Amino acid sequence: MSTFARLVIRFRYVVLLAWTVAVSVAIPIARHVGNVLRVDIPSASANESTRARALIDSTFSSPTVSALAVVVRAPAAPDSALFADLVATLRGAVERSPGVRDVLLPDVAPAPDGSQRAVVFALADPNVAPSVTEHVPEFRRALAEAVAGHPLAATADIAVTGEPALEYDVQEVAVSDARRFERWALVPAGLVLLAAFGSLVAAAIPLTMGMAAITCALALLTWVGASLPVAVYVLPIVSMVGLGVGIDYSLLLVSRFREELVADGRSTEAAVRAVSTAGRAVLVSGASVLIGFGALLLTPSLEIRSVGIGGALVVACAIGLATTLLPAVLSFLGSRIDWPPALASRLAVLRGPGFWKRWGGGITRHRWAALSGGLALALLLAWPLTRLHLGMPVQGWFPSGTEATRGAEALGEMGFGGELLPIQVMLRAPAGARLVDAAHLGALQRLTDSLEADPRVARVRGPVSLESGTSRLEYAMLYSDLAQARQRHPEIFEAYVAPDGGAALLDVLLADTASIQTGMDVVGDTRARLGAGVPGLDLDDALVGGFMAAQVDAQGELERAFPLMLVLVLGATAVMLLVAFRSVVVPLKAVALNMLSLAGALGLVVFVFQQGHGATLLGLDGGTERTFAHVLVLVFAIAFGLSMDYEVFLLSRMKEAFDRSGDNDAATSAGLASTAALITSAAAIMVVVFGAFAFSRLLIARVLGFGLAAAVLIDATIVRLVIVPAFMHVAGRWNWWPGGPGGPGGPGGPGGPDIARAGQ
16 A cells, blocks of 8 residues: 555656546536436346336337326316317327327316316337437427417416326436535535534545546446446435545545644655555445445346446545545645644634543443443334335325426326326237137136226226227127228227237226335236136236336345345455454444444334325425335445445554554543544535435435435444444453454554554
């Protein structure tokens, strides 16, 4: 590390120029990251929903899953002809829009309040370039231009919704929220840094490094997104983690540099010492975070894998900046790091160790009470986790305040909400057979009727639901000549009947459109019904697909992959700490307490979001009743690594003091007094950054932001400032077994003092 540090300082001009060029190139590229984000990403495994999606796309030219809906609402008027003219104008504009294959206009009755409502469904061409989703803004502009000047244009509410529109709006919200909360978090984070350093220059450097890490990572993610699918919620995670670790690592390096500058006076030598010692702690801490993100690559979910890639990129950028660019900048600044000196002297009282010495003394005297009290409080916070119910939320899934969400809510009020995310039942007969033959139509009708009889289902669309009251004989006559039937009803053959009649699709439209969890339950029941066989139908495939089915499959895959992730992360982290500290007890204790802090954080997630206690403060009307399986996996993988930052900072100083004196109690108190201010400052910044995203319009970003903020807060207070020092006092010299003075981890032993000095 010392050799590397001297190389960095020797070629600091080259390092500074290289990073300046890299960040300058990354800035314009990072602005286009929203173009590669996706909402609906299929699984990497061949699960049922993925197979159904592939079969639907290859069989039908215009599946209804790509439908756009134009919802029109206008105040009550004595003359409805004007409203009819507005709807006709919109329908004409929809028909002329690029990428629209068919237009359907359901007969919609007036609303109970007397207002006039209508909806125009446009079946989009899934083969349109570049994609239906990317056509949404152009589609909306065309409609706005078409009705401009119409007498009702000023008072009518026109909203474009549907899965492509929802996907587009989610992408826009993800980008705008990430940028907004990044800027919002900079101010409180800056104030915390100012209090920690007492210097404007020293406080500005970590903020700059954090933003540079995010910018470089987003540019790389844009490049990755050209060949791999990137989930939309990667963006808030990259912003949260990048700003958090970028500031934390810089905070550690700058603190060490200032100490060395006071001791030596030479800026270049102080920078070398900062990289040689604190830089090692950054590498150990960063490695623990990278382990967590790397574990996400083991899941079959391409969404989760993209989070692992995005998180690893931003952490790697933060490590690279902290160990190369930052020391180069510090070597140039020298004593100017403390500008303005008058402010530094006035804020010095905030950085004094007096309070933490007294705190450490109290822990020493009351070690058993502190240990038992801390554990009891952590377990109390974790208790709601016993009521964890994995699944999709019953509310808040669509981002608030968007046109697509407004239209979706209006569709629900009009009874057409199920059109947005239908459950799709894909049926395929053996080669040469036709599902629409007279011999099979009766069984197909019975299946349709049985699905429609479910009170959770509003209606079922398919080959035998052309018009209400159509008899089985009439269907048999219609499908006896497929070519003629295709001419009479092209929309049916493009969406529900294969060209050769050998496959059929049923769209199951839900009555409760607000709850995705209800849809997932219907998916499970439908699969069970099809698995038992459909009397009268000889089928090669009977698959249930669609968005709801994809969520069922994704949750199942994550639940199966989580145990392997757990073993990998815990094992790799324990081995890393064993090598770093030459102790058996330290890694076991660290892993156990990290799991305890994560359990407390997830318990709070269940308490607030799932059960609804205080959820109104975060923009929800009540509890979600279910917790994302994605949240469980992501909070574990991300927060476990981040918590190791504080473990390394704290134990490094304790180990250094123990190697000098051999007195465990004194070393524990000294390590706590010297790192507590750093840990609380770093944690406060993390809580601010993550907590800001708890107010995002994307529900998953809210839950992740809250969960990560809770994990860091619990870990940096209850665990690191109470339980860890109390445990260290209780365990005594066994903490460092088999190390100790003269041992493998002690003075003169391999690896002892070097890693210990890293936390200084």
